[in-house]
Amino acid sequence: MRRRRAGLRRISVHEFTKRMRLASEDANKRFAFFLGAGCSITSGIPSAGRLVRDSSAESDWLRRLRDLRAPSVPDDELDQWANQELTQWNSENPGESYGELIEKLFLHNGDRQREIESICNEVAPGPGYIALSNLMATVEGDGGFCNVALTTNFDDLLFDAFFLQRSVRPLVIGHDSLAPFIRPTYRKPLIVKLHGDHQLAPRNRRHEVEQLDRAMQERTSTVLHDVGLVFIGYSGSDESILSMLEQLPDEALPFGVYWVSGHEPHGIFRSWLEAREGVWVQHQDFDDLMIQLHKHIVGPPDTDTTHIDETVRKYREAVRSFESRSPIYQEARRISATDPDQAEKLYEALEETEPSGTVLGTHAVFQHVIRKNLRRAEELYKQAIAADPKNANHLGNYAYFLADDRKDVDRAEEMFKRAIAAEPENARHLGIYAVFLAENRKDADRAEEMFKRAIAADPENARHLGNYALFLADDRKDVDRAEEMYKRAIAADPKNANHPGNYAYFLADDRKDVDRAEE
Numbered sequence: 001m002r003r004r005r006a007g008l009r010r011i012s013v014h015e016f017t018k019r020m021r022l023a024s025e026d027a028n029k030r031f032a033f034f035l036g037a038g039c040s041i042t043s044g045i046p047s048a049g050r051l052v053r054d055s056s057a058e059s060d061w062l063r064r065l066r067d068l069r070a071p072s073v074p075d076d077e078l079d080q081w082a083n084q085e086l087t088q089w090n091s092e093n094p095g096e097s098y099g100e101l102i103e104k105l106f107l108h109n110g111d112r113q114r115e116i117e118s119i120c121n122e123v124a125p126g127p128g129y130i131a132l133s134n135l136m137a138t139v140e141g142d143g144g145f146c147n148v149a150l151t152t153n154f155d156d157l158l159f160d161a162f163f164l165q166r167s168v169r170p171l172v173i174g175h176d177s178l179a180p181f182i183r184p185t186y187r188k189p190l191i192v193k194l195h196g197d198h199q200l201a202p203r204n205r206r207h208e209v210e211q212l213d214r215a216m217q218e219r220t221s222t223v224l225h226d227v228g229l230v231f232i233g234y235s236g237s238d239e240s241i242l243s244m245l246e247q248l249p250d251e252a253l254p255f256g257v258y259w260v261s262g263h264e265p266h267g268i269f270r271s272w273l274e275a276r277e278g279v280w281v282q283h284q285d286f287d288d289l290m291i292q293l294h295k296h297i298v299g300p301p302d303t304d305t306t307h308i309d310e311t312v313r314k315y316r317e318a319v320r321s322f323e324s325r326s327p328i329y330q331e332a333r334r335i336s337a338t339d340p341d342q343a344e345k346l347y348e349a350l351e352e353t354e355p356s357g358t359v360l361g362t363h364a365v366f367q368h369v370i371r372k373n374l375r376r377a378e379e380l381y382k383q384a385i386a387a388d389p390k391n392a393n394h395l396g397n398y399a400y401f402l403a404d405d406r407k408d409v410d411r412a413e414e415m416f417k418r419a420i421a422a423e424p425e426n427a428r429h430l431g432i433y434a435v436f437l438a439e440n441r442k443d444a445d446r447a448e449e450m451f452k453r454a455i456a457a458d459p460e461n462a463r464h465l466g467n468y469a470l471f472l473a474d475d476r477k478d479v480d481r482a483e484e485m486y487k488r489a490i491a492a493d494p495k496n497a498n499h500p501g502n503y504a505y506f507l508a509d510d511r512k513d514v515d516r517a518e519e
Contacts, residue, residue, distance in 0.1 A: 008264070008273060013283035013292065016258065021296040023228070024145045029255055031228045032148035033132070035158070038233025039286045043157050044123035048095035048235070051119070062094070065105045095235065116154050125161035128287035131294040133161035136189045137168045138298055145297075147187060148223055152195045152238060159191060173216075182219035184226065192220055194241065212240045221248055228255030233286050236269035246272060260289060326354060333362060340370050357388030365397055374405055395419035396429040399436075409440050427458035435467055444475050462493035466502060479510045 011019075023029045037047050046054070053062045062082055066073055073081045082089040085104070086097045106112040125133075136147050149158055162170050170189035173182055182192060194212060212220075221244060236242075257276045259265050262284030265273055272278075283289055332346035347363040364380035367373045381398040388394060399415035402408045416433040423429065434450035437443045451468040458464065469485035472478045486503040493499065508517035 008259075008278055008280045010280045010282055013260075013281055013289060016260070016281045016283070017289075017292045017296045020293055023255065024297045029145070029228070030148075030226065031146045031230055031255065032150060032224065033146065034229060034231045034234055035149055035151040035153060036232065036234025036236075037153060038235070039128060039151075040123075040153055040155055040157055040233075042287055043126040043129060043155075045119060045153070045155055045157070048098040049093065051095075052097055052101055053091075053094035061101050061105050062097075065101065068105075096237065120155040123155065123157065125157040125164065126287055128290040129157045129161040130164060131287075131290035133158060133164075133170075133189070135290070135294050135298060136170070137162065148190045148192070148227070150192045150194060150220065150223075152193075152234070152241065154193070154195065162189065176213035176216050179213065179215040179219045182216075182223060184222045190223075192216075192223075194220065195238075212244055217244045217247075220244065221252070224248060225252045226254060228257070229253055230258045230260060232260045232289065234261075236265055236267050239268065242268055242272060326350070326359075329354070329359060329362070332366075336366050336370055340366075344371070355383075355387070357384050357391055357394060360384035360387055361391065361394040361397065364394075364401075368397075368401055368405070374401075377401060378406075390422045392419045392423035392426050392429055395422060396426070396432065399429075400432060403436055403440060412436065413441070425457045427454045427461055427464060430454035430457060431461070431464040431467060434464075434471070438471050438475060444471075447471060448476070460492045462489045462496055462499060465489035465492060466499045469506070470502060473506055473510055479506075482506065482510070 020031070023031065037045070041047055051061055054060050062078060063075075065085070066078060066081060069085070070081060079089075079091045082091070082097075086100055088096050088100065090096050102112060102115075106115055132149070136149065151158070159170060159172055162168070168188050170191050171181065171186065173179065173190070173192045175193075182190070194216065217240075224245075225248070253276065257273060257278040258281050259269075259273060259278055260281040260283055262282070264280060265278075273280075328346050328350055332343045332350065335346075336343045343366065347359070347366060350359045351363065360380050361384035364377050364384055367380060368377035371377075378398075378401065381394065381401060384391070384394040385398060395415050396419035399412045399419060402415060403412035406412075413436070416429065416436060419429045420426065420433060430450050431454035434447045434454060437447035437450060441447075448471070451464065451471060454464045455461070455468060465485050466489040469482045469489060472482035472485060476482075483503075483506070486499065486506060489496075489499040490503060504517045507513045511517075
């Protein structure tokens with residue numbers, strides 16, 4: 001029989017992170033995290049209290065129920081009305097009425113689920129979730145030290161964080177029917193959604209959260225038998241969770257219970273925490289705690305989402321490749337210079353049948369360069385960008401058009417920046433932007449930065465090397481580096497007469513070397 005301890009021991013977050021680091025070095029110790037709604041607030045999910053009562057939020061369930069049942073009740077009497085309408089209303093802690101209020105406001109399961117889905121959609125995992133996912137996936141190879149996360153939250157923020165990190169894919173138990181897959185021997189990341197998933201009939205009414213599904217409770221209990229448990233961002237108001245924990249045998253949770261919160265825990269969990277000799281970690285910030293744990297146990301967090309950018313880039317390239325395989329499109333491009341009248345007819349026909357960003361962008365260049373129809377070209381550039389806003393070629397070509405033909409320097413620079421943001425390693429746009437900065441903005445520092453990036457992206461591009469040489473000679477007066485770039489440009493494209501010609505002028509004017517200039 002476990003004896004109840006008077007009071008809770010307290011430690012600082014710094015001591016907690018050090019203890020967790022030491023524990024991570026012991027192959028026999030494992031921990032599970034219990035995540036509450038407080039963990040998701042910085043990622044954009046409102047707390048239960050804010051959902052129930054927050055005049056600045058769209059949710060404000062209490063006000064919405066008032067508008068349906070008693071619209072004549074003014075805002076300053078809303079608390080008095082709530083006391084009559086709800087059995088457990090507490091204006092100091094509105095979240096206590098979450099289960100009762102959601103049942104009264106949303107009369108049907110479908111309505112409740114739609115509301116929860118709308119709250120969980122269009123949010124992104126904050127730094128705490130990203131650090132936690134990396135921690136769960138990297139410690140001890142497959143995450144054996146702290147690979148389990150239990151949560152009453154409906155959102156997908158932790159799962160999404162794994163995807164962002166390109167980590168090991170977690171097993172997500174989002175429904176009672178998946179409970180048999182909860183195994184204490186599982187060493188890859190495991191996420192158990194004790195109240196369900198926002199897309200799979202989440203448990204949110206009072207009677208639904210009073211008791212866990214039997215299989216879910218039994219299987220979760222097996223995971224907790226040989227671990228320590230860390231509560232974070234949890235209010236401790238779920239009787240079903242408490243019931244499960246109270247039924248654990250005395251020998252369960254051998255590595256202790258930690259309650260991370262800015263406030264000393266009270267309420268229904270207090271007695272259980274004292275009986276389990278729980279430790280109160282005096283800290284409120286979930287993001288800060290996770291980053292500290294990651295730093296102490298794994299090392300400095302290193303977020304790498306390049307795999308997502310690469311996947312999106314490949315997809316866009318595939319779409320453009322598919323669009324460009326049209327025989328009519330290929331014929332229009334082939335005859336653009338030799339038979340512009342027929343090419344224009346083909347482009348116009350394509351706009352009727354295949355108005356893709358690729359077709360519109362190529363037609364814009366045709367009108368710009370071949371037809372010199374600036375009004376039509378600009379119209380097409382805008383349509384191409386609207387159809388494919390992340391296409392660096394459309395953005396860069398329009399930027400060049402705005403700078404060279406419209407003399408609209410501000411809008412041109414905006415488009416150059418968007419083109420480079422879309423493809424940061426696109427040497428063509430970096431090089432053209434460098435010339436733009438040097439000539440139009442007279443910003444030698446930023447121009448040189450772009451020249452260097454362009455050459456780093458494409459070291460053998462004679463055009464960028466030659467333009468950089470001109471810039472170094474004319475703007476920087478750095479004849480030694482200018483000569484080096486001239487030589488590299490000539491070596492990269494020996495048959496291009498521009499580079500030897502420019503180099504000859506450089507030798508005559510800057511080096512005063514008439515013999516080599518004549519050569």
